[in-house]
Amino acid sequence: METPSDFADRTWSASLIQTKMVPPLLPFGCVRRHALLDRLSEQQTHGITVVTAPAGFGKTTLLAGCSEVLSRQEYPVAWLSLDGEDNQEQQFGAYLVAAFCRVSKDIGRPAQQLLNSDARTSIKTIISVLLNGIAAFGRRVFLVLDDVDRLTSAPVIAVVSRLLRYAPENMHVLLGARGEPGMKLGQLRAPEKLTRISANDLRFSIDDAEKFFEETCALSLDRANVELLNGVTEGWVAGLQLAALALRQTSDPAQVVGRFTVTRSGIDRYLDDAVLTQLPPAMLEFLLSTSILERLSPAVCDAVMAVEGGSGEKLEWLEQHNVFIRPLDERREWYRLHALLSDALRRRLLAHMPQQVPVLHQRAFRWFAEKRLWSEAVRHALAAGEFEQAAQLVENGAMEMLERGESRTLLEWVAKLPPDVVLTRRLRLAKAWALAFSLQTTHAIKEIRVVTDEIYRMRRESACSIDEVALAEVNAISGIIASASDQSEHAFEFGHAVATSSAIAAPWVNSCAQFAQFFGLLHRGEFDQIRRIWGGAQDRPEQGRGSIYTDLFRNTMYGLAAQMHGELAEAGRVLEETLVRAENAFGYASSCAVIAAGCLVSIVYEYNQLPRARKLIANRTTIALEVSPLGTLLRHVLTEARLLQRNGQVGSALAVLEDGRQVAITRQWLRLKMACDAETVRLLLHSGDVTRARQIANKLRASMPVVLDEQAGAATETWTHYCFLQARVLIAENDAEKAVAFLVRLLDALAARGWRYHEAIASLLLSLAYEQGGASGSALGALDRALRLGEAVGMVNSFIDEGQGVRALLQRFRWNAGGDSTVDATYVDKLIHAFDNVDAPSSTSPRPVRNLKMSSEALSAREFEVLRCVAHGQSNKEVGRSLKLAPETVKWHMKNIFEKLDVTSRIEAVQSVFGFGVREGSDAM
Numbered sequence: 001m002e003t004p005s006d007f008a009d010r011t012w013s014a015s016l017i018q019t020k021m022v023p024p025l026l027p028f029g030c031v032r033r034h035a036l037l038d039r040l041s042e043q044q045t046h047g048i049t050v051v052t053a054p055a056g057f058g059k060t061t062l063l064a065g066c067s068e069v070l071s072r073q074e075y076p077v078a079w080l081s082l083d084g085e086d087n088q089e090q091q092f093g094a095y096l097v098a099a100f101c102r103v104s105k106d107i108g109r110p111a112q113q114l115l116n117s118d119a120r121t122s123i124k125t126i127i128s129v130l131l132n133g134i135a136a137f138g139r140r141v142f143l144v145l146d147d148v149d150r151l152t153s154a155p156v157i158a159v160v161s162r163l164l165r166y167a168p169e170n171m172h173v174l175l176g177a178r179g180e181p182g183m184k185l186g187q188l189r190a191p192e193k194l195t196r197i198s199a200n201d202l203r204f205s206i207d208d209a210e211k212f213f214e215e216t217c218a219l220s221l222d223r224a225n226v227e228l229l230n231g232v233t234e235g236w237v238a239g240l241q242l243a244a245l246a247l248r249q250t251s252d253p254a255q256v257v258g259r260f261t262v263t264r265s266g267i268d269r270y271l272d273d274a275v276l277t278q279l280p281p282a283m284l285e286f287l288l289s290t291s292i293l294e295r296l297s298p299a300v301c302d303a304v305m306a307v308e309g310g311s312g313e314k315l316e317w318l319e320q321h322n323v324f325i326r327p328l329d330e331r332r333e334w335y336r337l338h339a340l341l342s343d344a345l346r347r348r349l350l351a352h353m354p355q356q357v358p359v360l361h362q363r364a365f366r367w368f369a370e371k372r373l374w375s376e377a378v379r380h381a382l383a384a385g386e387f388e389q390a391a392q393l394v395e396n397g398a399m400e401m402l403e404r405g406e407s408r409t410l411l412e413w414v415a416k417l418p419p420d421v422v423l424t425r426r427l428r429l430a431k432a433w434a435l436a437f438s439l440q441t442t443h444a445i446k447e448i449r450v451v452t453d454e455i456y457r458m459r460r461e462s463a464c465s466i467d468e469v470a471l472a473e474v475n476a477i478s479g480i481i482a483s484a485s486d487q488s489e490h491a492f493e494f495g496h497a498v499a500t501s502s503a504i505a506a507p508w509v510n511s512c513a514q515f516a517q518f519f520g521l522l523h524r525g526e527f528d529q530i531r532r533i534w535g536g537a538q539d540r541p542e543q544g545r546g547s548i549y550t551d552l553f554r555n556t557m558y559g560l561a562a563q564m565h566g567e568l569a570e571a572g573r574v575l576e577e578t579l580v581r582a583e584n585a586f587g588y589a590s591s592c593a594v595i596a597a598g599c600l601v602s603i604v605y606e607y608n609q610l611p612r613a614r615k616l617i618a619n620r621t622t623i624a625l626e627v628s629p630l631g632t633l634l635r636h637v638l639t640e641a642r643l644l645q646r647n648g649q650v651g652s653a654l655a656v657l658e659d660g661r662q663v664a665i666t667r668q669w670l671r672l673k674m675a676c677d678a679e680t681v682r683l684l685l686h687s688g689d690v691t692r693a694r695q696i697a698n699k700l701r702a703s704m705p706v707v708l709d710e711q712a713g714a715a716t717e718t719w720t721h722y723c724f725l726q727a728r729v730l731i732a733e734n735d736a737e738k739a740v741a742f743l744v745r746l747l748d749a750l751a752a753r754g755w756r757y758h759e760a761i762a763s764l765l766l767s768l769a770y771e772q773g774g775a776s777g778s779a780l781g782a783l784d785r786a787l788r789l790g791e792a793v794g795m796v797n798s799f800i801d802e803g804q805g806v807r808a809l810l811q812r813f814r815w816n817a818g819g820d821s822t823v824d825a826t827y828v829d830k831l832i833h834a835f836d837n838v839d840a841p842s843s844t845s846p847r848p849v850r851n852l853k854m855s856s857e858a859l860s861a862r863e864f865e866v867l868r869c870v871a872h873g874q875s876n877k878e879v880g881r882s883l884k885l886a887p888e889t890v891k892w893h894m895k896n897i898f899e900k901l902d903v904t905s906r907i908e909a910v911q912s913v914f915g916f917g918v919r920e921g922s923d924a925m
Contacts, residue, residue, distance in 0.1 A: 019328040022100045023064040023079045031211045040066045049174045053199035056238025061175040076103040077142040087153040088412045093123040107660040113587040135168035149177035157182040163335045217244040271344045290347035296335045303367035314707025315856025358384045387421045398430035408432035436480045468503035488713035492520020511550040518557040523713040524752025527565040552592045566756025575600040591627040598636030608796040609824045614850045654873020656907040671718040678725035697729045736773030760789035787823040866893045871910045
């Protein structure tokens with residue numbers, strides 16, 4: 001018997017079952033239901049057809065017939081036969097996308113690229129990309145989901161509901177189910193777009209029954225007997241098939257009617273009488289033994305039967321004798337038993353040979369594992385009680401899935417294992433990696449603790465040396481967790497531990513460790529050390545480079561560090577290369593591309609390249625809110641807010657900042673929250689709303705220190721944004737003295753860390769404060785410092801965005817102090833000239849996140865009022881005060897708005913209803 005290690009060196013290939021994505025072949029002589037096919041053809045666009053009936057009424061046959069007709073007309077028809085294994089988001093999404101790719105790569109390629117390679121992008125986003133691909137295809141597209149009632153998990157039902165609700169105009173969906181599907185179809189489509197076909201519609205007429213006996217079963221019956229049999233079976237095609245099988249044993253239809261009438265309430269008994277007891281003993285044994293399989297092929301049946309050959313002939317015999325079996329492909333390599341017969345056989349197997357069931361599953365498990373059909377292998381291993389083997393199978397593919405960025409897939413595979421299965425150290429580490437990459441830090445920490453305790457326990461108990469390789473991985477994962485939790489010092493310590501370890505870790509582990517080091521060193525202000533590590537990795541690629549996925553994240557962190565240090569040209573170059581690589585590898589909407597673009601867009605905006613900045617951010621904000629780490633999301637949200645402000649959409653700018661703020665609250669990211677609050681205050685002051693700005697400043701004062709004190713690491717950046725916020729409010733209130741005090745203390749901290757980018761902004765604000773306080777000389781001195789830094793860095797828009805007071809200062813500096821400064825006059829002139837276009841908003845606006853907008857008619861009057869307040873940039877609390885609603889009521893309304901509009905953010909909701917061209921003060925607002 002093979003042990004778990006026998007499977008350890010086998011290549012992992014989480015291949016999909018291709019026969020699930022192909023319509024089953026129609027039986028020879030199949031009765032064509034022309035009237036029903038015509039009904040299906042009546043609504044071929046933007047509708048849903050539901051075929052609902054118990055087993056044996058011909059649902060699948062009807063849908064397969066419709067698929068055949070549409071395919072002959074050269075329409076793409078994606079087919080998916082569903083089962084209980086599809087009750088996981090990742091697996092269902094994989095099959096759905098693959099089903100469309102089978103019929104048209106143009107439709108499914110972008111979604112497939114995301115699904116296969118991007119751990120962070122949600123299935124919801126992937127479905128949106130798929131729907132966009134369908135809409136862009138132009139021609140009619142069809143999707144058939146057979147046995148859709150087998151989907152019972154809430155997340156998967158939500159995915160299907162989303163698919164149905166937002167299907168584009170050129171898409172029609174056909175559903176087959178034994179009972180009412182879990183999704184509420186009546187809420188998804190207008191009545192005229194929903195077609196229902198029930199069991200009564202599927203019942204055979206006498207003419208249908210006559211064709212069935214003659215053409216399908218090759219039985220010659222007079223019409224009276226056909227009418228008799230069709231009446232007693234009530235037009236149930238499975239009943240007619242049972243009657244046909246019985247007629248092969250007796251030529252008296254009346255006798256068959258009598259038997260059917262007596263036993264039709266017990267289908268198992270009738271199958272026993274009419275089918276199973278009439279089979280040759282060897283054939284009955286074959287059916288019982290192979291009934292554990294969801295699909296049958298000669299090879300797997302031989303393995304389950306523990307024989308060499310013979311199964312192919314048995315499958316052919318069953319098909320020839322019409323014994324409830326159907327080929328799934330034209331080559332007849334795979335078959336499936338009818339659900340009625342399969343269920344009856346399994347019940348009989350359990351009743352008469354229960355001890356044989358785990359043996360049969362074990363044989364099946366080994367065959368599927370040998371063929372690297374892992375999904376079925378794991379299912380049969382679990383059914384056989386071979387939990388250790390199942391865990392080994394999952395472990396085999398764990399690291400490969402991680403290197404490809406498939407964290408979600410790995411977590412779903414681990415979830416299939418029973419909770420009492422003891423995970424190996426290797427598999428537990430893989431699970432911890434997946435959790436860390438998915439930002440599930442709390443659960444990741446628990447797994448890490450178990451592994452760490454085990455490493456040191458084994459050292460104590462067996463006096464063996466520490467497993468340095470495993471410990472390196474523990475430290476690398478811990479570094480990722482610390483980075484996600486904004487604990488920069490801990491991140492550095494963990495990353496440094498990996499770098500100084502004697503263990504030879506995998507390249508992608510080293511990449512993750514360098515990511516953590518960069519994060520820690522950035523907030524220490526040690527960019528030179530970051531540059532040395534980066535240069536060493538470039539000189540020795542084999543030591544520093546891991547998978548594309550982990551490399552991209554490390555490179556983005558390097559670009560962010562270079563940006564804060566004021567090396568914008570270097571940061572832009574690296575981020576540009578990273579973005580191109582991410583888009584080529586994973587696609588435009590992938591998390592890797594979105595994260596790289598989120599950093600790059602802030603640099604492009606700073607250079608005042610507004611059209612390119614808008615292009616970089618288009619279609620990416622919703623994904624960024626979902627997948628981006630803190631530093632990247634901070635820059636993405638702040639830059640989009642400034643772009644919206646430049647386009648005259650201050651309300652939308654405030655809405656996107658509130659989106660970022662809500663993410664910060666949910667993930668407990670104080671640094672992001674403070675940055676969003678600071679930018680909100682800047683926008684409010686720009687609009688003249690000093691009162692609201694002061695309210696925000698007062699609330700934050702209670703939670704932040706007055707001076708820097710012991711603030712270190714990432715907390716320094718939090719404090720920086722807080723000082724910017726307070727200084728701007730104080731300047732607006734003509735309290736220059738207090739503003740100067742804030743900024744002078746801040747400048748020392750920024751200069752000590754080499755954060756030239758923020759130092760330039762602080763110097764600029766200080767010059768405004770001095771100017772307001774009447775200290776003109778000090779104002780020009782602070783401005784000179786800001787300009788020297790800005791010129792070296794390449795800054796433009798950080799000057800422009802502080803308002804016309806800066807322009808006046810620049811003009812005075814140009815004529816009064818410019819000659820005594822080392823700042824190039826051309827740079828000052830460039831800044832002054834850039835102010836000319838600030839008050840002329842560009843007509844260019846971002847493309848919508850979704851191709852299809854939802855009308856505001858979907859919202860109730862109260863929901864529309866709530867969204868109108870959001871469009872003015874009000875937070876949930878402010879909406880509550882404006883409409884006299886409790887905070888929980890506002891949250892409830894926002895949840896309903898998001899669901900109705902198929903959005904996940906305030907900015908998306910505002911733009912979905914009011915559009916991108918709406919400006920402050922317009923009638924639509």
